[in-house]
Structures are given as C-alpha cells and as structure tokens.
Amino acid sequence: MDEKKIEEELKKIWDETPISHSDSEKEVSWQQFQAKAFAPKKQSKPWRHYAAAAAILLFVLVGTGLYFKGPSLVNNTDISIAGNTIENTSSIIKSIVLPDSSRVELSPNSKIAYADNFAVNRKVEVSGEAYFKVKKDKKHPFQVLCNETTTTVLGTSFTVTGHNQNGVEVALYEGSVQMNVKNQDKKWILKPGEKFTYGNETAVVAGFNRFMDFDDEKLSNVSLYIESNYGYKVMLPAEYNNQKITVRINKKEDLKTILELLSEMYNLNFEINEDLKQITFQ
Structure with missing residues (x-):
C-alpha cells in the first residue's frame, strides 16, 4: 500500500477517536500527525511508520498524549504443529501457526483440528x-x-468461543465474516465490532467494544493494562509514571507493536526479559 493510500485509510479511522474530543480538536490533531508522519524528509527507520500504520492504523502525539488504534498475543511462543489436532492443556494462551501461515491464539482448555489437505x-x-x-x-x-x-472468511481476525454443546459466540475485530447455522438458510454478515451469538436455536448479532480507551490517564495505567492482559510487568523510568496519555488500543493488538510505538514516540528503548516476564523501558 502506497503512502497516499495509507494516509487516506488513517483519515477514515481518525473519526473513531474518543467522543470527548471535538471535531475541531481532531482536525488539528490530524494535521499535526499528517505533518509528522508524511513529511517529505529522510528518516532513519521509515519502516516503523508503515508497520505502525498497517498494524495499529492510527497514532499521534497530542501534547503529552498519544493516540493509537488497531487488535493480543498473550504469549508469543509458537507451537510446531505435529499432527491434525492441537490441544492447549496449559494455563496460558498459546500461539499456533497453521500450514497456510494463518495464526491462532488458542485459549487454555481448548483445541483445534484440521484436515490433512489443509492447503x-x-x-x-x-x-x-x-x-x-x-x-x-x-x-x-x-x-x-x-x-x-x-x-x-477470506482474511480477517476474530474470536470463536464454544464451550458447551450448542452455544457459540463469534466476535469480529477486523475484516468481514459470514455466519451460517446448521439446517438454516439464513446468512449473517458481520462487520468489525459486531458479535454473533447462537444458542437455544436463536441467533443474535450485537455490537461490542473492541477497544480499550484511556482518556487523560497516567501512562502507568497503560503499564498495568499490559501486565493484566499480556502477562508482562512493565518498568518505566520514574519521570514517566505520571505522564498523562489519551489512547485507544484494540483489545487484540500485538504486544510488540504497542511497545515499539511507545518506544518511538517517547524516545525510549525497551528490553523484554522472558524469564521474568518483564519489559523495561529506559
């Protein structure tokens, strides 16, 4: 995707920022972001801007605040697939790469199965x-x-939950999916932010909040969110703990993408200690 296309897509997403910000504030913020992200100047690491735009869709520094959008890898350890059935008997989410390069985050006490001719x-x-x-x-x-x-689905990201015999819940984060129910002709097309629930022979489509919003909160609160949702304790320099931040995070965003953005926007480096499950910014 070229720079012009990225800019157009970012502008579309811009209006989804928290409603507490007026249209005029959002327009000024957009102009500031546009000047920073798409200025015709040489950058030492241009790939970071494109990776951030593709994965998170939106980021901008507003005063001491940061906006960014986008979907989470709770554990980034890949399991090599040795058979057609994979079961997660551990207490943490496991990351799996299927033969077609699709990725699955498999929750504890869950399993998936697929055919030999998966291609x-x-x-x-x-x-x-x-x-x-x-x-x-x-x-x-x-x-x-x-x-x-x-x-x-042709290409998207979503969760599927079905712990009992008949009940199913599908929550769509990106793209589009079509839902079908056995012995029913009706089809349901979901959009991002919609959840399909089926149980007792009844299907319901309703909206859900796929974002986590922080509105003028301490940066340390984002650290606590990362710890509770990704399992890594975040260590910030003392002077950054009380920094105020306004941020919208897709609840299924990749942890590393978030860390790279925070690192770049605050001019910090970070290290990940897998043994201690700790992330240190400095």
Missing part, C-alpha cells in the same frame, strides 16, 4: 476458545466450525 480445504474445528488472524486466499475460503455454526 485446499481450509476448515478448522474449534472446541473452547480461539482467536484467528487469517491469511488471505480468495480461492480457498477459511472456515471455522464450532458446534452447529460455520464462520466463513
């Missing part, structure tokens, strides 16, 4: 809960089967 038959059966980031392949739609429902 041409991209069907995954879920028991429990799993979050999917699907590799696009128009010739071979990706389907997730859970109890009596089928979720069909």
Whole structure:
C-alpha cells in the first residue's frame, strides 16, 4: 500500500477517536500527525511508520498524549504443529501457526483440528476458545466450525468461543465474516465490532467494544493494562509514571507493536526479559 493510500485509510479511522474530543480538536490533531508522519524528509527507520500504520492504523502525539488504534498475543511462543489436532492443556494462551501461515491464539482448555489437505480445504474445528488472524486466499475460503455454526472468511481476525454443546459466540475485530447455522438458510454478515451469538436455536448479532480507551490517564495505567492482559510487568523510568496519555488500543493488538510505538514516540528503548516476564523501558 502506497503512502497516499495509507494516509487516506488513517483519515477514515481518525473519526473513531474518543467522543470527548471535538471535531475541531481532531482536525488539528490530524494535521499535526499528517505533518509528522508524511513529511517529505529522510528518516532513519521509515519502516516503523508503515508497520505502525498497517498494524495499529492510527497514532499521534497530542501534547503529552498519544493516540493509537488497531487488535493480543498473550504469549508469543509458537507451537510446531505435529499432527491434525492441537490441544492447549496449559494455563496460558498459546500461539499456533497453521500450514497456510494463518495464526491462532488458542485459549487454555481448548483445541483445534484440521484436515490433512489443509492447503485446499481450509476448515478448522474449534472446541473452547480461539482467536484467528487469517491469511488471505480468495480461492480457498477459511472456515471455522464450532458446534452447529460455520464462520466463513477470506482474511480477517476474530474470536470463536464454544464451550458447551450448542452455544457459540463469534466476535469480529477486523475484516468481514459470514455466519451460517446448521439446517438454516439464513446468512449473517458481520462487520468489525459486531458479535454473533447462537444458542437455544436463536441467533443474535450485537455490537461490542473492541477497544480499550484511556482518556487523560497516567501512562502507568497503560503499564498495568499490559501486565493484566499480556502477562508482562512493565518498568518505566520514574519521570514517566505520571505522564498523562489519551489512547485507544484494540483489545487484540500485538504486544510488540504497542511497545515499539511507545518506544518511538517517547524516545525510549525497551528490553523484554522472558524469564521474568518483564519489559523495561529506559
């Protein structure tokens, strides 16, 4: 995607910032961000801006505040697939790479199964809960089967939860999916921010909040959010703990992307200690 296209997409997302900010404030902020992100000057690490734009869709420094949008990897350890059924018996979320490069975040006490000819038959059966980031392949739609429902997608990210025999919940974070129910002709097309719930032979589509908002809060509160949702304790320099920040985070954002953005915007470096599950900014 070229720079002009990225700029257009960012402008569309801009209006989703918290409603406490007026249109005039958002327009001024956009102009400031546009001047910083798309200025015709040489940058030492230009890839960072494009990676941030692609993954988070929006970031801007407003005074001492930071906006950014985007979906979470609770554990970044990949499991090598040795068979057609994968079960997570641990107490933490596990990251799995499927044969087509799609990724699955498999929750504890959950499992998935797929066929031998997965390259041409991209069907995954879920028991429990799993979050999917699907590799696009128009010739071979990706389907997730859970109890009596089928979720069909070309490329997107969503969670599927089905812990009992009939109940299923599908929450869409990016892209578009089509929902089908066994023995029913009706189809449901979900948009980002919509959740499909099926149980007792009844289907319901409703909105849900896919973002976590911090409005003029301490940066240390973002650290606590990272710790509670990603499992890593964040250590900030003392002078940054009381910095005020306004931020919108997609609840399924990749942790490393968030850390790289904070590092760049606050001119800090960070180190990750996997043994201690600790992130240190300095």
